[in-house]
Amino acid sequence: MAWKTAIMGATGAVGTEFLTILEQRNFPLASLKLLASSRSAGRKLNFKGEQLVVEELTEKSFKGVELVLASAGGSISKKYAPIAVAEGAVVVDNTSAYRMDPAVPLVVPEVNPQDIQLHKGIIANPNCSTIIMNVPVWPLHQANPIRRIVMSTYQAVSGIGAAAMADLAEATRAALEGREYQQKVIKFPAAFNVWSHDSGIAEDGYNVEEQKALNETRKIFHCPSLRIPATCIRVPVMRAHSESINIEFTNPMTPAQVRAILGKAPGVKIVDDRARNYFPMPRDATGQDDVLVGRIRQDVSQDGGRGIDLFIAGDQIRKGAALNAVQIAELL
Numbered sequence: 001m002a003w004k005t006a007i008m009g010a011t012g013a014v015g016t017e018f019l020t021i022l023e024q025r026n027f028p029l030a031s032l033k034l035l036a037s038s039r040s041a042g043r044k045l046n047f048k049g050e051q052l053v054v055e056e057l058t059e060k061s062f063k064g065v066e067l068v069l070a071s072a073g074g075s076i077s078k079k080y081a082p083i084a085v086a087e088g089a090v091v092v093d094n095t096s097a098y099r100m101d102p103a104v105p106l107v108v109p110e111v112n113p114q115d116i117q118l119h120k121g122i123i124a125n126p127n128c129s130t131i132i133m134n135v136p137v138w139p140l141h142q143a144n145p146i147r148r149i150v151m152s153t154y155q156a157v158s159g160i161g162a163a164a165m166a167d168l169a170e171a172t173r174a175a176l177e178g179r180e181y182q183q184k185v186i187k188f189p190a191a192f193n194v195w196s197h198d199s200g201i202a203e204d205g206y207n208v209e210e211q212k213a214l215n216e217t218r219k220i221f222h223c224p225s226l227r228i229p230a231t232c233i234r235v236p237v238m239r240a241h242s243e244s245i246n247i248e249f250t251n252p253m254t255p256a257q258v259r260a261i262l263g264k265a266p267g268v269k270i271v272d273d274r275a276r277n278y279f280p281m282p283r284d285a286t287g288q289d290d291v292l293v294g295r296i297r298q299d300v301s302q303d304g305g306r307g308i309d310l311f312i313a314g315d316q317i318r319k320g321a322a323l324n325a326v327q328i329a330e331l332l
């Protein structure tokens with residue numbers, strides 16, 4: 001079966017990665033429509049050696065379309081996903097618009113592929129730092145139920161979008177040359193700096209990205225009792241998020257057991273070379289499908305050998321977004 005497919009937000013950071021991944025994985029396409037704002041209408045993007053013309057997204061864009069890969073922002077998905085579904089398409093939505101809707105499955109294919117069957121037209125792709133954490137943590141949770149995960153992130157600017165990546169490059173160049181540069185989308189000085197995640201802060205002091213890690217993981221794992229205090233931070237890295245993960249298990253867990261489980265886990269690559277002090281780095285994770293996992297060690301502060309520490313890195317645009325969505329479409 002080949003799908004008549006449309007990409008909503010085709011010119012963005014995730015949208016262009018959709019094109020790369022569909023090509024690399026030889027996804028069965030009957031046709032491919034590229035949709036973006038009127039600003040991009042007429043632009044050409046390369047796909048399998050051909051130049052495809054970007055069209056303006058309108059309410060009429062979905063006639064005959066069977067699959068929509070959406071990454072044009074939450075408000076655009078809220079407006080257009082129901083229109084696409086009414087036209088008979090399945091929408092794999094990379095925005096946060098429908099993630100916590102109880103009627104919409106939220107899927108990481110390595111974790112809960114069975115939930116896809118429950119869809120009524122929309123399947124949500126989880127938050128990027130959540131996906132990257134879920135991939136290595138899920139097989140550990142299956143072996144030994146997890147009670148609590150202390151997650152601290154070092155997130156790339158790719159999560160803000162393509163314009164933020166251009167901002168970081170230009171801000172860094174300007175800083176080195178001693179010039180002023182007015183950043184277009186990143187709200188805080190990006191060059192040689194680290195700043196709290198740009199999402200809104202709730203009354204309890206957690207930001208929205210931190211709330212997503214908790215609420216989305218509970219939904220994906222079907223584990224409402226899981227506790228995840230998260231701290232989400234941006235770093236001046238172009239793409240690929242890194243995360244420190246501290247886990248409290250129900251029963252004792254050794255680093256050797258963790259290595260054995262993760263050595264066989266889908267979507268995970270162990271990078272844990274203590275002799276060379278070589279561990280996961282966002283530069284190494286960039287362009288890779290797997291989440292890199294290292295610094296595997298016992299958390300000696302926890303009683304009874306129930307604590308494990310990890311450091312991980314995963315490509316935010318690939319596994320954190322476009323790849324996960326295409327894997328969902330492949331399962332369909």
Ligand code: A2P
Nearest residue numbers: 009010011012013036037039040057072161162
């Ligand atoms: P455009 O490039 O024409 O602005 P990113 O996440 O990298 O910022 O990309 C956002 C994507 O969503 C881009 O493809 C962008 O298209 C698209 N987009 C933004 N606003 C709209 C809109 N109002 N209608 C359609 N597409 C939109």
